[in-house]
Amino acid sequence: MEKEIFFSKKEIIESLSLKDPRDLFFCADRLSQKLFDNKVYIRGIIEPTNFCQKNCFYCALRKERQISRYKMMKEEIVDLAFCAYQKGYGSIVIQTGENKSQENINFFVDVVRRVSQKTSGKLGITLSLGELSKEAYLQLFEAGASRYLLRIESSSQKLYENIHPHDHLFDERLRALEDLKEIGYQVGSGVMIGLPFQTIDDLAEDLLFFKKFDFDMIGMGPYIPHIDTPLYLYRDRIILKDVFNLSLKMIAIARLLLNDVNIAATTALDVLDPKGREKALLCGANVIMPICTPLKYRKDYKLYVNNFLGYKNAEDCLNRLNLRLKGINKEMIFYHLGDPFHYFSRRKKEDAHKQI
Numbered sequence: 001m002e003k004e005i006f007f008s009k010k011e012i013i014e015s016l017s018l019k020d021p022r023d024l025f026f027c028a029d030r031l032s033q034k035l036f037d038n039k040v041y042i043r044g045i046i047e048p049t050n051f052c053q054k055n056c057f058y059c060a061l062r063k064e065r066q067i068s069r070y071k072m073m074k075e076e077i078v079d080l081a082f083c084a085y086q087k088g089y090g091s092i093v094i095q096t097g098e099n100k101s102q103e104n105i106n107f108f109v110d111v112v113r114r115v116s117q118k119t120s121g122k123l124g125i126t127l128s129l130g131e132l133s134k135e136a137y138l139q140l141f142e143a144g145a146s147r148y149l150l151r152i153e154s155s156s157q158k159l160y161e162n163i164h165p166h167d168h169l170f171d172e173r174l175r176a177l178e179d180l181k182e183i184g185y186q187v188g189s190g191v192m193i194g195l196p197f198q199t200i201d202d203l204a205e206d207l208l209f210f211k212k213f214d215f216d217m218i219g220m221g222p223y224i225p226h227i228d229t230p231l232y233l234y235r236d237r238i239i240l241k242d243v244f245n246l247s248l249k250m251i252a253i254a255r256l257l258l259n260d261v262n263i264a265a266t267t268a269l270d271v272l273d274p275k276g277r278e279k280a281l282l283c284g285a286n287v288i289m290p291i292c293t294p295l296k297y298r299k300d301y302k303l304y305v306n307n308f309l310g311y312k313n314a315e316d317c318l319n320r321l322n323l324r325l326k327g328i329n330k331e332m333i334f335y336h337l338g339d340p341f342h343y344f345s346r347r348k349k350e351d352a353h354k355q356i
């Protein structure tokens with residue numbers, strides 16, 4: 001495995017401020033190539049419901065927004081997952097709005113169990129269902145989920161509190177991330193870049209937070225202001241300039257700092273640049289998430305404006321992305337779980353530590 005590169009906070013700030021980041025991108029890509037060759041891990045993303053109990057100020061799915069809400073049937077979700085498996089996806093992500101009710105937990109425990117059974121445990125199941133109790137995370141893990149994505153959104157408590165209602169507690173989010181790690185999940189987190197009030201210093205702290213927390217997976221993308229959300233009122237308080245390039249720099253530094261983690265090229269990047277995801281894959285990212293949610297639902301799963309990506313169906317989405325990857329000489333890996341190497345190196349370190 002590659003030797004870890006240490007960055008001080010000052011060096012991170014300097015790298016984030018680079019006018020010409022080509023050398024930074026080149027170094028991050030070289031490390032990515034060493035770790036993954038030209039291969040890109042794929043996860044089919046399924047969005048079974050847009051119901052949400054929360055009111056995050058930036059998100060278009062927030063509870064208080066009057067939008068058409070949907071929830072797929074269990075069978076439908078299991079079929080979509082199985083269909084992805086048959087197409088050669090080694091892994092899926094199930095992502096929804098947050099719903100802590102026991103009924104909802106039971107629903108997804110059953111979905112995970114059925115998908116796991118139907119694919120003989122060979123399909124990696126990642127969940128992104130928001131903040132749940134430790135007990136719920138445990139039930140989902142025991143049913144067969146192995147990875148969980150929960151963004152910290154911003155590691156600055158002050159900024160976190162600016163972009164969430166007062167009952168969305170920063171400490172609760174930290175607790176949830178700790179619980180996931182303790183249970184044994186491969187844990188992913190990330191932040192939005194270009195939030196109102198956010199500074200370069202905050203972003204540098206975010207990267208150091210990822211390092212300290214020892215995440216296995218990172219998903220970051222630009223904040224896309226949505227006109228029908230409270231944070232839109234503060235769009236003139238966005239301090240950071242050139243958010244797209246800043247997002248690429250965050251990805252590149254994350255690769256160099258965190259080494260063998262998985263880093264997603266997120267769809268929000270495509271909102272700011274039609275080749276956003278390709279560019280991310282050329283400066284450190286190694287994961288892409290083609291959408292498997294049927295269009296009849298996807299039109300109502302718009303977290304931010306414009307993430308309705310103009311594809312006809314899941315197959316079309318995959319084919320389009322495949323063509324885009326070929327254009328940059330990258331290749332999707334099929335029939336492969338794509339577990340983050342970091343998870344295994346982290347677990348080894350933790351086990352060695354326990355024995356001392």
Ligand code: SAH
Binds near residue numbers: 128130192224303
């Ligand atoms: N409800 C779950 C998962 C769905 S939201 C959760 O909150 O964890 C997934 C991610 O969408 C969030 O973590 C947030 O970072 C991102 N998101 C929401 N609104 C956004 C916006 N306006 N711009 C960019 N990303 C946004």
Ligand code: SF4
Binds near residue numbers: 055060062096097
């Ligand atoms: Fe709900 Fe997630 Fe959107 Fe917050 S970010 S409102 S929890 S879907």
